[in-house]
Amino acid sequence: MSGSNLIEVQSVSFAYDQRPVLKNINLVVPRGKVVSIMGGSGCGKTTLLRLIGGQLKPSSGSVKVDGESVETLSASQLTRLRRKMGMLFQMGALFTDLNVYENIAFQMREHTDLPEAIIYDLVMMKLHAVGLHGAYKLMPSELSGGMARRVALARAIALDPMLIMYDEPFAGLDPISLGVIGILIRKLNDALGATSIVVTHDVQESLKIVDYVYMVSDGVVVAEGTAEEIRSSTLPFVHQFVWGETDGPVAFHYPSESYSDLLLGRTL
Amino acid sequence: MNRTVMDIWVGIFVAIGIGATVFVALRVANLASSTSEATYQVTAEFSNIGGLKVRAPVKSAGVVVGRVTDITLDTQKYVAMVSMNLEQRYPFSQDTSASILTSGLLGEQYVGLESGAESENLTDGGKITLTSSALVLESLISEFLLDKASE
Amino acid sequence: MRAIIRIPASIGHYVNDRLWRLGYASRFLFIILIQSGTCLIRPRLVLRETYFIGVQSLIIILVSGMFVGLVLGLQMYDTLERFGSGEGVGTVVALALVRELGPVLSALLFASRAGTAVTAEIGLMKTTEQLSAMEMMAIEPVARVIAPRFWAGIISLPLLTSMFNVMGIFGGYLVGVKLLGVDEGIFWSQMQATVDFREDVLNGIIKSVVFAVAVIMIAVFEGYNSPPTAEGVSAATTRAVVTSSLAILALDFVLTAFMFRGI
Numbered sequence: 306m307s308g309s310n311l312i313e314v315q316s317v318s319f320a321y322d323q324r325p326v327l328k329n330i331n332l333v334v335p336r337g338k339v340v341s342i343m344g345g346s347g348c349g350k351t352t353l354l355r356l357i358g359g360q361l362k363p364s365s366g367s368v369k370v371d372g373e374s375v376e377t378l379s380a381s382q383l384t385r386l387r388r389k390m391g392m393l394f395q396m397g398a399l400f401t402d403l404n405v406y407e408n409i410a411f412q413m414r415e416h417t418d419l420p421e422a423i424i425y426d427l428v429m430m431k432l433h434a435v436g437l438h439g440a441y442k443l444m445p446s447e448l449s450g451g452m453a454r455r456v457a458l459a460r461a462i463a464l465d466p467m468l469i470m471y472d473e474p475f476a477g478l479d480p481i482s483l484g485v486i487g488i489l490i491r492k493l494n495d496a497l498g499a500t501s502i503v504v505t506h507d508v509q510e511s512l513k514i515v516d517y518v519y520m521v522s523d524g525v526v527v528a529e530g531t532a533e534e535i536r537s538s539t540l541p542f543v544h545q546f547v548w549g550e551t552d553g554p555v556a557f558h559y560p561s562e563s564y565s566d567l568l569l570g571r572t573l
Numbered sequence: 574m575n576r577t578v579m580d581i582w583v584g585i586f587v588a589i590g591i592g593a594t595v596f597v598a599l600r601v602a603n604l605a606s607s608t609s610e611a612t613y614q615v616t617a618e619f620s621n622i623g624g625l626k627v628r629a630p631v632k633s634a635g636v637v638v639g640r641v642t643d644i645t646l647d648t649q650k651y652v653a654m655v656s657m658n659l660e661q662r663y664p665f666s667q668d669t670s671a672s673i674l675t676s677g678l679l680g681e682q683y684v685g686l687e688s689g690a691e692s693e694n695l696t697d698g699g700k701i702t703l704t705s706s707a708l709v710l711e712s713l714i715s716e717f718l719l720d721k722a723s724e
Numbered sequence: 725m726r727a728i729i730r731i732p733a734s735i736g737h738y739v740n741d742r743l744w745r746l747g748y749a750s751r752f753l754f755i756i757l758i759q760s761g762t763c764l765i766r767p768r769l770v771l772r773e774t775y776f777i778g779v780q781s782l783i784i785i786l787v788s789g790m791f792v793g794l795v796l797g798l799q800m801y802d803t804l805e806r807f808g809s810g811e812g813v814g815t816v817v818a819l820a821l822v823r824e825l826g827p828v829l830s831a832l833l834f835a836s837r838a839g840t841a842v843t844a845e846i847g848l849m850k851t852t853e854q855l856s857a858m859e860m861m862a863i864e865p866v867a868r869v870i871a872p873r874f875w876a877g878i879i880s881l882p883l884l885t886s887m888f889n890v891m892g893i894f895g896g897y898l899v900g901v902k903l904l905g906v907d908e909g910i911f912w913s914q915m916q917a918t919v920d921f922r923e924d925v926l927n928g929i930i931k932s933v934v935f936a937v938a939v940i941m942i943a944v945f946e947g948y949n950s951p952p953t954a955e956g957v958s959a960a961t962t963r964a965v966v967t968s969s970l971a972i973l974a975l976d977f978v979l980t981a982f983m984f985r986g987i
Binding site: 580582583586587589590591593594596598600601602603628 | 771778779822879883884887889890912916919920921924
């Protein structure tokens, strides 16, 4: 065990082919906290989660999880590390050919030799935690968006992970489901003694539940602080983002020639 | 889908599939009667085999008694060496004669055997000495023309 | 002037791209084989996919086999009768099916029925991040999702081909014996005398195994490498059926040349 930080991202850069996504990013996630990474669409938030999960390797820099550098691990070490991680994917990513019960039992069956009776009890406990133990027989196609997200959440915590990662947990949910998911993220983190990373662009909802916020724009951290500090921040970008203003440092217009020139066809 | 139902369906599927393969092998290709017999090998020399091919049938009185297994050219005497496997249950005398015949006017060519009078039988590795070659249409015609010319 | 450079460049790009894909596909096949251990330890995974790939293709294979046999019987009888050898219909139908039509047609049907389903399913699993989710759960998607489908395909197609052959021969029997009045005894005995197990039947089975590898390999490869969008999956599905159909016909030519002509 190394110190109080579960995750340390040290000057990490990453590029898809030639297009840089992350530029020299530094951030830490302390144990037991819920940390949010916010930013506009396509700013590299999901890439950051994939780097932490070892699905991608950084072009430079180092990602340390629980004291181990993810990018240097062998396949079997990575497998061992991933068993301690849970991840909630953007659209839930439930296995469509398995019912709710089997979805949650999936990792228990794959990774453990637990007898069926114990698996049953564990699955029911996880489903109860998200309030869906009555729906264990349903197929993913029969669930509403909010329910599917909650089942996916139950699946992410199936093996009691030390780290839970949420990729856009609030996307596409109605206000009630939104609140439910928000509260669940906080409650489950504290009940399991886990650490959570929430990647989102839903500012208001996540500011209610998180301990610390990193704001990412164009592959760099532009602001960080507690929820209060972010709300009261006077930085133009943060202000624009938190209050959802249409124009500001992030321009409404895509960079282009002068509008009048375009209309008059002078650049053709 | 219930697990047991799926198991049963896959079981039926595999059973029908194997059954179909066995059907094709036995009923269509008649595997049972063609290869299971014990055989012995004999060879014969022909000055010309015509269009005889490996795996052509060997018949005696019209009954298939074996198959041609190998055809080579003997470079000492420049004759064709034809090896054939005959079924153990059909013994042939040592003075058996072999000839290359054609089924029908334009059909496949096969080896015809005619047993002789000797009491000793051919054994494995034996050799048929009395042979007559395939009828080659061109030589028949030229022979016929020569005969006509000399008349 | 530009065209002089552009044409060879585009040809080069095309060839490069094809070669790269081929190399990538062979590496993928290698990975599937390495990751197949899970299927041996847990045969139930393969059994489940055999249900979806094999059992669900049964109807189309059986019905098509029947009709192909019926039509072959009619056409062949008509042609053979002109040479006065109508009783050879059983032989011709059986040989055509066992050597050529059975393996090729069932592989084509299999590619469009089961191959596309596999491509679309895997593509959709990728689009909805199910494969990523598995990876994050420390479960190798190739071992858990790809390999079982691969082996189920290789088990299913040869079995389906045999069923296709039997149905076809039965169709020929119905037309020849029941409809056109060929003597039943001659129908079967001529067939048995002409069709050879090793030359015809075994080579047909070898063909169908080769086709199975090609079809299912293309199906899982296209699915696994499809762009994670709706258009991507539908394009991959189309490409899978086109590529595997062409592959079947090309392989059939090569195999036939080797098997029956003895090149």
